[in-house]
Amino acid sequence: MAKKMEMTKVENKSLSHKIGNGVLSVVLNVILWIFSLTCIFPLIWMFYSSLKEKREFNADIIGMPKNPNLQNYIDVMTNKDTNLVQAMINSVRTTVLAVALIVIFAFICGYILARINFKLNKPLYVVFLMGMLIPTHSLLVPTFVIFSQLNMDNKWFTLLFPYVTFGLPVSLFLVQGYIRGIPSALEEAAAIDGSSFTRTLFSIILPICRPILVTVAIIQVFGNWNEFTFALVLLKSNGGWATLPLAMRQFSGQFSTNYPQLMAAMLITMAPVVIFYFAFSKQIIKGMVAGAVKG
Amino acid sequence: MLNSIRPKNRVIFAYLLIPVALFAFTVFVPLLAALFYSFFEWKGGPFRNATPNGIANYKELLQDKVFWKAFGNNMYLVVACIIGQIGIAFVLVMVINSKLVKLKGVHRTFGFFPSTISAVALGFIWTIIYHQKYGLINWFLDKIGVIDGTRNGKVWLNDTAHIMLIVSIPLIWQYIGYYMVIILSAVSAIDTEILESAEIDGATAIQRARYIVLPLVKSTLLVCITLCVAGNMKAFDNIMIMTKGGPGNASMVMALYGYTTSFQYNRLGYGSCISVGIFVCSLAVIGGSQLLMNWLMTDKYDRIEKKLQKKTDKAMKKKMKELQKGGALNG
Numbered sequence: 001m002a003k004k005m006e007m008t009k010v011e012n013k014s015l016s017h018k019i020g021n022g023v024l025s026v027v028l029n030v031i032l033w034i035f036s037l038t039c040i041f042p043l044i045w046m047f048y049s050s051l052k053e054k055r056e057f058n059a060d061i062i063g064m065p066k067n068p069n070l071q072n073y074i075d076v077m078t079n080k081d082t083n084l085v086q087a088m089i090n091s092v093r094t095t096v097l098a099v100a101l102i103v104i105f106a107f108i109c110g111y112i113l114a115r116i117n118f119k120l121n122k123p124l125y126v127v128f129l130m131g132m133l134i135p136t137h138s139l140l141v142p143t144f145v146i147f148s149q150l151n152m153d154n155k156w157f158t159l160l161f162p163y164v165t166f167g168l169p170v171s172l173f174l175v176q177g178y179i180r181g182i183p184s185a186l187e188e189a190a191a192i193d194g195s196s197f198t199r200t201l202f203s204i205i206l207p208i209c210r211p212i213l214v215t216v217a218i219i220q221v222f223g224n225w226n227e228f229t230f231a232l233v234l235l236k237s238n239g240g241w242a243t244l245p246l247a248m249r250q251f252s253g254q255f256s257t258n259y260p261q262l263m264a265a266m267l268i269t270m271a272p273v274v275i276f277y278f279a280f281s282k283q284i285i286k287g288m289v290a291g292a293v294k295g
Numbered sequence: 296m297l298n299s300i301r302p303k304n305r306v307i308f309a310y311l312l313i314p315v316a317l318f319a320f321t322v323f324v325p326l327l328a329a330l331f332y333s334f335f336e337w338k339g340g341p342f343r344n345a346t347p348n349g350i351a352n353y354k355e356l357l358q359d360k361v362f363w364k365a366f367g368n369n370m371y372l373v374v375a376c377i378i379g380q381i382g383i384a385f386v387l388v389m390v391i392n393s394k395l396v397k398l399k400g401v402h403r404t405f406g407f408f409p410s411t412i413s414a415v416a417l418g419f420i421w422t423i424i425y426h427q428k429y430g431l432i433n434w435f436l437d438k439i440g441v442i443d444g445t446r447n448g449k450v451w452l453n454d455t456a457h458i459m460l461i462v463s464i465p466l467i468w469q470y471i472g473y474y475m476v477i478i479l480s481a482v483s484a485i486d487t488e489i490l491e492s493a494e495i496d497g498a499t500a501i502q503r504a505r506y507i508v509l510p511l512v513k514s515t516l517l518v519c520i521t522l523c524v525a526g527n528m529k530a531f532d533n534i535m536i537m538t539k540g541g542p543g544n545a546s547m548v549m550a551l552y553g554y555t556t557s558f559q560y561n562r563l564g565y566g567s568c569i570s571v572g573i574f575v576c577s578l579a580v581i582g583g584s585q586l587l588m589n590w591l592m593t594d595k596y597d598r599i600e601k602k603l604q605k606k607t608d609k610a611m612k613k614k615m616k617e618l619q620k621g622g623a624l625n626g
Contacts, residue, residue: 042420226414270412281403285404
């Protein structure tokens with residue numbers, strides 16, 4: 001009898017344990033889902049609201065569109081005052097060129113700093129490190145003054161200067177750390193076989209460094225595509241070279257009351273990054289974390 | 296690396312020339328220029344219009360209430376973001392790391408997403424969310440019956456008393472997922488055996504988080520705090536879009552103040568002086584926080600241990616040298 005009692009007790013305990021676990025797992029999952037949904041909801045809300053007309057949105061901000069249409073997108077793309085298509089081209093050009101230059105320079109400088117002994121190695125390292133520590137926003141005003149005095153503002157290449165410069169230090173340190181981890185036997189073998197420095201650099205080291213260079217490129221794509229401050233200071237928003245964030249600001253001034261249209265414009269500017277992100281989210285998250293922690 | 300296969304200085308020089316020149320031109324030239332221009336009274340136009348005025352700009356800066364308010368607001372953002380972002384992120388990591396949670400990858404992807412969006416777009420999104428008539432917040436308050444109709448709702452971005460809290464919420468929200476992923480990568484590197492044996496010993500989830508996970512991810516948390524401090528000292532985009540520093544100067548931050556002074560009031564000399572101020576203040580805060588964290592990192596016992604380590608290191612080196620000398624003589 002007593003034995004039976006004990007048995008049921010044990011069973012009860014495991015049952016209550018199970019229920020407790022069940023409740024806990026529901027609570028934990030719900031907390032996380034609330035968090036995740038707040039992160040993603042603005043995007044969803046913007047998307048379906050952009051398919052509404054202004055009147056419909058103003059009457060009911062949260063409801064689904066009754067007859068969804070793409071009129072807002074057409075209006076945004078054909079707007080004469082703010083040329084969003086041109087801004088998209090500008091953003092793509094600036095981002096691609098800046099990231100390419102950052103990757104090349106970071107690779108070369110990172111390799112030289114990691115492997116070659118010369119007098120200026122240490123000082124150069126310190127200089128680049130300082131570049132990482134200097135608060136870039138204190139350079140806004142003087143950069144504007146210098147660029148306008150030299151007549152270098154408002155050109156297609158203007159933004160490449162700050163973007164490449166401020167992207168370089170972090171990237172360089174990532175590359176340098178990576179190269180330090182590769183044994184130098186390969187380079188020695190190449191040198192013994194008579195390979196020149198340039199050839200060793202580009203046909204032996206470069207392929208090995210591919211993973212870290214991809215990481216660098218990912219980090220820099222997001223940074224440069226979203227950059228706003230230097231674009232604001234160095235470019236005229238209606239000068240023809242404006243990037244997307246700048247054009248967005250110009251556009252919002254005109255259409256500050258037409259929210260569905262503003263949302264359509266925002267979604268167009270965000271689309272490349274959003275698609276890129278959701279397609280490669282795993283690699284992107286990994287790369288960004290590596291960049292943040294090691295950089 | 297072998298010195299025999301080292302390239303000629305000429306080659307190294309050629310490779311480094313462009314990046315280093317670019318770097319010097321975009322970082323050090325403006326830095327020196329800011330210092331130079333900060334001693335002038337310059338209301339825009341060509342530089343020949345500028346008149347030197349000694350340290351008048353610096354005197355003004357020291358007494359400039361708006362600048363110091365902006366500095367205070369930057370500090371507010373730093374503290375709010377450290378508590379909000381890293382605190383919430385840590386709690387979420389503990390939740391997501393539980394065995395009971397499904398679809399971890401989805402949460403990671405969704406949570407990280409806001410940090411990849413431009414601050415300009417997010418500024419606009421939150422301007423709409425805070426909007427009196429068409430905003431989500433007033434809509435929600437209306438639905439749960441706190442306010443009667445969205446027209447009677449609060450104009451959130453006009454609330455001078457709470458504006459800093461209101462503008463820091465989007466900032467906090469944007470980066471929670473970012474820090475969550477960073478901390479998560481550190482936590483998942485912890486040996487699960489430690490946690491399991493603690494569980495067997497009867498440690499509750501909160502005890503495990505406090506006494507096992509927290510000390511083990513301390514260094515990662517400090518990296519997060521560093522990122523947080525550096526990031527918030529240059530807050531600009533969100534606030535520029537949402538409030539332009541207003542109402543009045545209630546949500547002014549340093550970078551925005553430098554920008555408005557230089558480009559809206561055309562005071563380039565004083566603007567340069569503010570830039571120097573931003574430079575000094577940011578470096579002081581970042582450097583100070585680093586020192587503080589180093590001090591916190593090494594607690595009492597560690598410090599004693601380090602001292603001992605240094606002593607033994609020195610003794611070892613001495614011995615090694617002696618041995619080497621002896622070896623060289625013998626050889």
